[in-house]
Structures are given as C-alpha cells and as structure tokens.
Amino acid sequence: MGRITLEKVRKAFGEVEVIPPLDLTIEDGEFVVFVGPSGCGKSTLLRLIAGLEDVSGGQISIDGQDATELPPAKRGLAMVFQSYALYPHMSVRKNIAFPLKMAKLDQAEIDRRVNGAAEVLNLTDYIDRRPGQLSGGQRQRVAIGRAIVREPAAFLFDEPLSNLDAALRVGMRLEISELHKRLATTMIYVTHDQVEAMTMADKIVVLQAGVIEQVGSPLELYRNPRNKFVAGFIGSPRMNFVEGPEAAKHDAATIGIRPEHIAVSATEGAWKGKVGVSEHLGSDTFFHVTVDGFGDPLTVRAGGEVDIHYGDTVYLTPDAEHLHRFDKDGMRLA
Amino acid sequence: MARAVTNRRKTLNTGLAWAIGFIIFFPILWTILTSFKTEAQAISNPPVFLFFDWTLENYAIVQERSNYVRFLWNSVIIAGGSTILGIIIAVPAAWSMAFVPSKRTKDILLWMLSTKMLPAVGVLYPIYLICVELGVLDSRIALVVVMMLINLPIIVWMLYTYFREIPGEILEAARMDGAGLKEEVLYVLTPMAIPGIASTVLLNFILAWNEAFWTLNLTAVNAAPLTAFIASYSSPEGLFFAKLSAASTMAIAPILIMGWFSQKQLVRGLTFGAVK
Amino acid sequence: MATKASRSAARLMMAPAVVLLLGWMLIPLILTLTFSFKKFLPLRGDQIESGWDWFTFFPSLDWVGFENYGRFIGSSSFWPAVQTTLVIVLGVLFITVVLGILLALLLDQPMWGQGVVRILVIAPFFVMPTVSALVWKNMFMDPVNGLFAHLWRFFGAEPIAWLSEASLPSIIMIVSWQWLPFATLILLTAIQSLDGEQLEAAEMDGAPPLKRFWFIILPHLSRAVTIVILIQTIFLLSVFAEIFVTTGGAFGTRTLTYLIFQRVLESQNVGLGSAGGVYAIILANIVAIFLMRIVGKNLDT
Numbered sequence: 019m020g021r022i023t024l025e026k027v028r029k030a031f032g033e034v035e036v037i038p039p040l041d042l043t044i045e046d047g048e049f050v051v052f053v054g055p056s057g058c059g060k061s062t063l064l065r066l067i068a069g070l071e072d073v074s075g076g077q078i079s080i081d082g083q084d085a086t087e088l089p090p091a092k093r094g095l096a097m098v099f100q101s102y103a104l105y106p107h108m109s110v111r112k113n114i115a116f117p118l119k120m121a122k123l124d125q126a127e128i129d130r131r132v133n134g135a136a137e138v139l140n141l142t143d144y145i146d147r148r149p150g151q152l153s154g155g156q157r158q159r160v161a162i163g164r165a166i167v168r169e170p171a172a173f174l175f176d177e178p179l180s181n182l183d184a185a186l187r188v189g190m191r192l193e194i195s196e197l198h199k200r201l202a203t204t205m206i207y208v209t210h211d212q213v214e215a216m217t218m219a220d221k222i223v224v225l226q227a228g229v230i231e232q233v234g235s236p237l238e239l240y241r242n243p244r245n246k247f248v249a250g251f252i253g254s255p256r257m258n259f260v261e262g263p264e265a266a267k268h269d270a271a272t273i274g275i276r277p278e279h280i281a282v283s284a285t286e287g288a289w290k291g292k293v294g295v296s297e298h299l300g301s302d303t304f305f306h307v308t309v310d311g312f313g314d315p316l317t318v319r320a321g322g323e324v325d326i327h328y329g330d331t332v333y334l335t336p337d338a339e340h341l342h343r344f345d346k347d348g349m350r351l352a
Numbered sequence: 353m354a355r356a357v358t359n360r361r362k363t364l365n366t367g368l369a370w371a372i373g374f375i376i377f378f379p380i381l382w383t384i385l386t387s388f389k390t391e392a393q394a395i396s397n398p399p400v401f402l403f404f405d406w407t408l409e410n411y412a413i414v415q416e417r418s419n420y421v422r423f424l425w426n427s428v429i430i431a432g433g434s435t436i437l438g439i440i441i442a443v444p445a446a447w448s449m450a451f452v453p454s455k456r457t458k459d460i461l462l463w464m465l466s467t468k469m470l471p472a473v474g475v476l477y478p479i480y481l482i483c484v485e486l487g488v489l490d491s492r493i494a495l496v497v498v499m500m501l502i503n504l505p506i507i508v509w510m511l512y513t514y515f516r517e518i519p520g521e522i523l524e525a526a527r528m529d530g531a532g533l534k535e536e537v538l539y540v541l542t543p544m545a546i547p548g549i550a551s552t553v554l555l556n557f558i559l560a561w562n563e564a565f566w567t568l569n570l571t572a573v574n575a576a577p578l579t580a581f582i583a584s585y586s587s588p589e590g591l592f593f594a595k596l597s598a599a600s601t602m603a604i605a606p607i608l609i610m611g612w613f614s615q616k617q618l619v620r621g622l623t624f625g626a627v628k
Numbered sequence: 629m630a631t632k633a634s635r636s637a638a639r640l641m642m643a644p645a646v647v648l649l650l651g652w653m654l655i656p657l658i659l660t661l662t663f664s665f666k667k668f669l670p671l672r673g674d675q676i677e678s679g680w681d682w683f684t685f686f687p688s689l690d691w692v693g694f695e696n697y698g699r700f701i702g703s704s705s706f707w708p709a710v711q712t713t714l715v716i717v718l719g720v721l722f723i724t725v726v727l728g729i730l731l732a733l734l735l736d737q738p739m740w741g742q743g744v745v746r747i748l749v750i751a752p753f754f755v756m757p758t759v760s761a762l763v764w765k766n767m768f769m770d771p772v773n774g775l776f777a778h779l780w781r782f783f784g785a786e787p788i789a790w791l792s793e794a795s796l797p798s799i800i801m802i803v804s805w806q807w808l809p810f811a812t813l814i815l816l817t818a819i820q821s822l823d824g825e826q827l828e829a830a831e832m833d834g835a836p837p838l839k840r841f842w843f844i845i846l847p848h849l850s851r852a853v854t855i856v857i858l859i860q861t862i863f864l865l866s867v868f869a870e871i872f873v874t875t876g877g878a879f880g881t882r883t884l885t886y887l888i889f890q891r892v893l894e895s896q897n898v899g900l901g902s903a904g905g906v907y908a909i910i911l912a913n914i915v916a917i918f919l920m921r922i923v924g925k926n927l928d929t
C-alpha cells in the first residue's frame with residue numbers, strides 16, 4: 019500500500035515545459051520531501067500525483083496500478099492544502115466527515131472514524147465549530163483530520179506550515195512526524211524550507227526547474243551533494259564556495275566548505291582574513307570573514323562564547339575531510 | 353487610521369455628518385411625515401413638522417380610490433419575475449464563465465455589459481411595436497421579459513464575480529475527497545455561492561422595482577406598476593400632497609429597507625468591478 | 629476541470645444568455661435603423677402589414693434615405709435639445725462629483741453613528757424616480773404650497789415658480805439629489821481602499837492636510853471619479869421619468885432623449901424619431917467605449 023512510481027512523467031503548460039521527463043520511486047511508508055526554490059515545480063509534481071493536473075506525458079502508478087488517467091477521487095490519496103481548503107459552511111465534524119460521506123459509508127462508521135480522528139488531533143472540543151472560528155493551527159489539524167479518516171494509500175502535503183507563525187511551525191512539524199510514525203503511511207511533503215526537509219524526511223527529492231537534482235536521505239545530501247546546487251541548498255547557513263587560485267590548488271573549479279567545518283584561530287591557519295559582521299545566537303556564533311583574494315566573505319561557525327570581534331584578524335583552516343570539490347559545470351568531483 | 357483622535361474632532365465630524373445626512377434625507381422624511389397629515393395640514397403655512405393630528409386616512413383613501421394593491425402587486429410580479437427569470441438564465445452562464453473560462457470569456461462579458469449602455473429611447477419604438485404586434489402591450493409578461501433583458505448583464509456580471517471568489521482550492525479539496533461534479537456543485541459550490549446569489553437577487557429586485565422608462569411607456573392600466581401609478585399624480589385634481597405622500601411612502605418603503613442591506617452590492621454591481 | 633466535455637457543456641450553459649442578449653441588441657437596433665430610413669407616420673395612415681413585412685424591412689413604407697437624419701438635425705428643436713442635455717448632464721456631474729468627494733471625505737472621518745449617516749445619505753438613490761420627481765415638484769417646489777415657497781415668504785421674498793421659471797436648475801437639483809448617493813458611495817469605497825500607511829508616511833514627511841489631500845487622496849480617487857463620471861453620463865443621457873412627470877419637456881427641459889421620445893410616441897413620426905434614436909445610440913457608444921476600456925483593464929487583474 020502506498021508505493022508510487024513516476025515514469026518519464028512530464029508536464030507542459032502550452033509551449034512551456036515546466037517538468038521535463040522525470041523518473042521517481044516512492045516506497046510504501048516513506049516520508050518523502052520535495053524541496054527546492056520557488057518555481058522549481060515541486061507543487062506541480064505533487065498535483066500531478068494527486069490528479070489535480072493532467073500529465074503531458076509519462077505514467078504514474080500507485081501500488082502497481084496505472085493511475086495516470088484516474089481522476090483524483092479514484093486514486094485513494096488524501097491532500098492537505100497550503101490554505102487548508104476547509105469547507106467554510108460546514109462544521110469541523112462535517113468537514114472531516116465529508117470524504118466518508120462521498121464514499122457512502124454508513125453513518126455509524128462515519129461517526130466512529132470522525133470521533134477517532136478528532137481525538138488523535140485534539141479537536142474534540144471544537145468539533146461543532148466552523149472553520150472561521152478556529153485558529154490557524156486548529157484549522158491545520160482539521161485539514162489533516164479530513165485526510166486521515168480516508169485511510170488513504172498516501173498523504174500529500176502542499177507546504178502545509180507556510181501560513182503558520184514560527185513557533186507553531188516547529189510544534190506542527192513534530193506532530194506531523196509523529197503522525198507518520200503512528201500511521202506508517204506514505205507521506206509526500208512539499209516545502210521550500212530545507213529545515214523542514216532535513217528534520218522530517220526519510221528521503222529528500224531536490225528539484226530545480228522541474229529537474230530532480232538529487233534524491234537521498236537527509237544525511238546523504240548533507241554529506242555527499244551531487245552538485246553545487248544541492249550543496250548550496252541543503253544546510254543552513256549555506257555552504258561557502260571558493261573559486262579561483264585557491265580552488266585550483268585542490269584541482270577543482272570550485273571548492274565548498276560548510277561553516278561548521280572551518281576551524282578558527284587568532285594566531286595561525288590556512289587562510290588569513292578580517293572579521294566583518296557577526297551573528298550571536300547564543301548557542302552558536304556565525305562570523306562573516308573576508309579572506310584576501312577570495313571575493314565573497316565566508317560564513318564561519320564557532321561555539322557560543324568566542325571572543326572575536328568586528329575588525330579582528332583571524333586565521334581559518336578548512337577541515338580537509340569535509341572539503342567538497344566541484345568541476346566547472348558544478349558537478350561534484352570524487 | 354490607528355491614531356488617537358481627539359474627542360472634539362470626532363464630535364465635530366459627527367455633528368457635521370449628521371446635519372448633512374439629515375438634509376439629504378429630509379425629502380424622504382418629509383414625505384413619510386406628510387403621509388400621516390390631513391391635506392389641509394400638508395399645505396399649511398407655517399409647515400408642521402411633528403406635532404399634528406396623525407391620521408391613517410390617506411392610506412385608506414389611496415387604496416380605496418385607486419386600488420393601490422393592484423399596482424403594488426404588479427411591481428412585485430414584474431420585479432420578482434424578471435429577477436427570478438434572470439437568475440435562471442444567468443447562473444449557468446456565470447458558472448461556465450467562472451469555472452471553465454476560455455479566451456473569449458472576457459470579451460463576452462464586456463459585450464454583455466455594453467448592451468446595458470444602449471440608450472432605451474433608441475429602441476423604444478421597435479419594442480413598443482413588437483409588444484403591439486404580439487398583443488402584449490400593457491401586460492406584465494412583456495415587462496418581465498424587458499426588465500430581465502436590461503438587467504441580465506448585471507446579474508451575470510455579479511454572479512460571475514461571486515463565483516470567481518470561491519477559492520479554487522476548496523473545490524479541489526472536494527474532488528480529492530471523492531466528490532464527483534454533481535456532489536461538488538451540490539454540497540460545496542452552491543452553499544458557498546448562496547450569499548452571492550442572494551445579494552444579486554436583492555440588488556436586481558431593487559433596480560427592476562425602480563425602473564422608470566419601460567414601465568412608463570409599455571403600460572397603461574393593466575400592468576402598470578407603482579412607478580407608473582405614482583406618475584399619474586403629476587396632473588391631479590384638488591389637494592393631494594398627503595395622498596401623494598402616502599402612495600409614495602408605500603412605494604418606496606420596502607426598497608429603502610432592502611437598499612440598506614445592499615450597499616456593497618450596489619458598488620459591485622453598478623461599477624462593474626472597476627472600483628473595489 | 630477543462631476537458632473537452634466540460635467545454636461544450638460550458639458553451640451550452642452560456643447559450644441562453646448570449647442568444648437573448650444578442651436578440652435584444654440586434655432586433656430592435658435593426659428595426660430602428662430600418663425605420664430611420666423610411667417615412668413612417670402611423671397617425672397619418674402609413675401602415676405596416678403583420679407577418680412577412682417584419683422580415684423584409686417593411687416594403688409598405690417609403691424609403692427616404694437620409695432625409696430623416698437631415699431633418700432631425702435641421703429641426704429647430706435639435707440644438708436646443710443638445711444644449712439642454714449637455715447642461716443637465718454636466719450640471720449633475722459637477723454637483724455629484726464635487727459634493728460626492730466632499731461627502732466621502734467626511735464619511736471617512738472618525739465619528740459616531742457612521743452607519744446611520746450612511747443610510748441617510750444613500751437613501752435617495754433607492755427612491756423611484758417618479759416619486760422623487762413628484763415629491764420635489766409638489767412638496768418643495770410648488771410656488772403656492774411648497775416648502776421652498778413657505779421659506780421664501782418667511783424671508784419676505786416672492787416665491788419662485790421653480791419648474792416654470794428655473795426649470796433646468798430644478799431638474800438638475802432633482803436628478804443630483806438622486807445620484808449624489810451613488811457618487812458618494814463609490815468614492816467612499818475608493819477612499820477606504822486607500823492604504824492608510826501612505827497618508828501616515830506623508831504626515832511624517834511633514835505634509836499638511838490640504839497637501840495630503842491634493843497629492844495623495846485626489847490622484848488615488850481619479851480612477852474612481854472617472855468611473856463615476858462615465859457611468860453616470862451613460863445613465864444621465866437617458867434621463868426620462870423626472871422630466872416626464874414634472875415639465876413634460878416644456879420650459880426648455882427637452883433633452884435629446886425626450887425629443888426622440890416625443891417624435892416617436894407622441895407626435896408619432898417614427899422615421900424621424902428613429903433617426904434621432906440612432907444619433908443617441910452613437911453618442912452613448914462613444915461614452916461606453918471609454919468605460920469598457922477601463923472595465924476591461926480591471927477584468928485582467
């Protein structure tokens with residue numbers, strides 16, 4: 019249940035091809051995150067899987083059955099929309115019951131499932147209210163509840179946390195992850211936030227301009243990015259890239275080193291530079307260091323209580339084991 | 353504007369606004385008050401404002417002498433009938449334009465609105481002649497059809513804007529929830545569209561009720577609605593201010609109340625969305 | 629949802645509305661055009677046959693080419709009618725727009741009971757034109773028993789016979805009273821859509837209220853004012869009921885619309901009146917083109 023395969027799936031709007039032919043396999047029970055910058059096609063891809071858009075080519079299979087021509091209602095998938103898309107004229111109870119009503123279940127079964135979902139999501143107190151009377155987080159849960167009761171083959175989430183404030187987002191992230199552990203159902207999750215991707219995914223699919231740049235577990239993408247784009251997208255703060263003579267020293271067009279893999283010393287090191295703005299987060303400190311001859315400043319991470327200030331001269335040493343090398347096309351060198 | 357506003361300024365604004373509002377509303381107020389006076393008091397000099405012998409005789413006389421109820425009924429049928437007919441024709445049209453738009457949709461909409469700009473007087477005689485030819489001059493059915501035709505563009509337009517405001521994602525959610533087209537329309541679309549449809553009905557009833565060109569020229573005795581009935585007071589005999597007031601008050605009261613509820617719709621419907 | 633099946637369903641659903649409006653537009657228009665090129669005086673014996681005549685452009689009537697068009701413009705009532713129309717339209721526009729802006733500004737201010745004031749100000753628009761015209765004519769403007777007469781006498785002056793002595797101003801007053809609410813409501817809506825932050829920024833930059841009005845509010849309103857002017861113009865060109873029940877076109881209140889109405893329904897010179905009607909249609913179309921451009925731009929958003 020819940021194994022989804024995409025073969026040579028492409029999508030064009032008129033003349034514009036937004037997704038060139040693409041292959042992807044999503045295993046049963048996986049939490050897969052589609053991540054990428056705005057306009058990379060991740061939402062489009064989700065909607066193709068859901069059936070809300072028609073593919074321009076290729077095949078989508080769900081549990082071995084060809085679902086390419088099936089309308090959304092028949093694919094056995096449930097979707098949680100970014101704006102929650104709750105029915106404003108129905109109570110929470112009726113919202114959650116709606117898909118079951120469409121499936122023509124008998125009332126007793128509907129009540130059982132609705133009450134069950136409400137309990138799991140802490141909605142029982144609000145079950146007779148209308149969406150307009152609920153907060154953002156509550157509406158989010160109703161949307162999830164509406165998806166759960168269908169016991170679908172897979173859940174599709176379209177940037178569900180974008181409309182919540184920061185604190186709420188962290189809490190909901192955990193709830194969704196826990197939901198996944200409990201239900202063990204496939205979940206496909208779209209987001210532009212790489213922190214969400216890293217913390218929630220079993221497998222991340224990084225997309226750019228409709229093309230899959232890399233598929234892998236969060237740690238895989240962190241440790242072995244296939245190209246500059248993935249290397250720069252995953253990990254916060256961004257990986258530092260250096261070109262020119264320094265890169266040539268390592269036989270590459272560009273080298274990359276993450277802020278957390280640079281050692282800082284006031285006295286000695288490979289690169290000498292001047293400290294610019296520094297950001298103190300309490301647990302970490304991030305410095306922006308301008309190294310002679312390097313162009314853009316490097317971001318360097320240091321422990322919480324380090325005594326380095328604006329204008330100081332520092333020496334940076336990259337950890338050779340974590341140095342990434344890229345050729346002139348941005349592809350990773352072994 | 354989230355600033356502390358002095359009470360003094362607020363009082364000044366309130367006083368000025370209420371004064372101007374009162375002046376503008378005065379003719380209506382005066383009409384209502386006069387409807388309860390005797391004819392003698394209606395023309396008295398100095399005019400009496402509130403303190404007179406209130407009487408209901410004018411209302412009784414108007415009904416007795418001219419069978420007011422018949423004209424009222426004509427107005428209701430013409431305004432109501434044309435609105436209902438218009439809705440029946442407009443809902444499918446607006447629905448298809450809002451949910452299955454094509455490249456021509458915008459042009460068709462604009463063309464429909466442009467038919468409302470046709471000066472009535474330019475087509476007065478043909479319509480009059482057609483009514484004579486079909487034997488429907490001075491009949492309610494003719495007016496229902498004509499009223500429907502002149503308001504159809506506005507009805508379609510308003511419904512179109514209301515339908516477009518229904519978030520597409522909610523309809524998609526219904527589809528994901530297993531709803532077919534029938535269920536989508538019945539359980540999700542229609543309930544969400546009802547407020548918009550109600551607003552449209554309200555505004556169009558008002559516009560049809562107040563229409564005073566075709567109702568004056570295509571009716572005589574049988575189908576004359578209130579607009580025409582009141583027009584007959586333009587050459588009356590004897591004292592008639594109080595009776596005119598009574599007839600007028602009855603003619604405008606329902607619409608004033610409905611109008612209060614339809615201000616937003618007025619802006620939407622009559623500026624064709626060009627002002628938000 | 630845009631599959632082939634739903635596209636043909638959509639076309640079917642639009643059909644009744646489109647067909648009806650097409651018919652409503654074309655049929656009377658073609659008839660008016662036909663009559664405008666013919667001599668048709670029903671009271672003097674010209675007759676049309678029922679049935680096929682309707683589809684063959686009334687062969688029983690004589691063709692007179694552009695004679696009616698020439699006679700209509702050449703008639704001694706034509707230019708006065710045009711002038712009257714212009715005076716009424718421009719007069720009402722001026723009053724409603726200027727007062728409308730002022731009223732809208734006032735109603736936007738903080739006050740108590742704003743909702744009630746709005747109702748008071750909006751009310752005249754919902755009064756049917758025949759009622760408002762007759763109430764004004766009799767209860768206010770009547771030179772013997774009207775309130776204005778009482779007022780004039782109170783100050784020792786001779787009451788004015790409004791509708792006979794100052795007929796155009798009277799008509800303008802009546803029609804302005806009816807349309808002021810419309811202008812006010814539109815302009816108020818537009819003012820309230822103005823982002824308050826713009827004004828606050830200007831205030832912080834040191835601009836006094838008058839300059840804020842002139843440089844920020846007024847330009848923002850310009851679009852709404854244009855719409856008000858265009859829409860009102862279209863409706864004001866066909867002002868009818870108010871003139872019908874007050875002066876019957878006398879005392880110099882005969883607008884182009886009223887002139888055509890008289891030619892066609894009163895003196896029953898259908899050919900002549902139809903030519904006039906064509907002129908009116910052309911005039912209205914010119915205004916409509918401008919309006920449709922603005923509405924069309926809005927549809928794109």
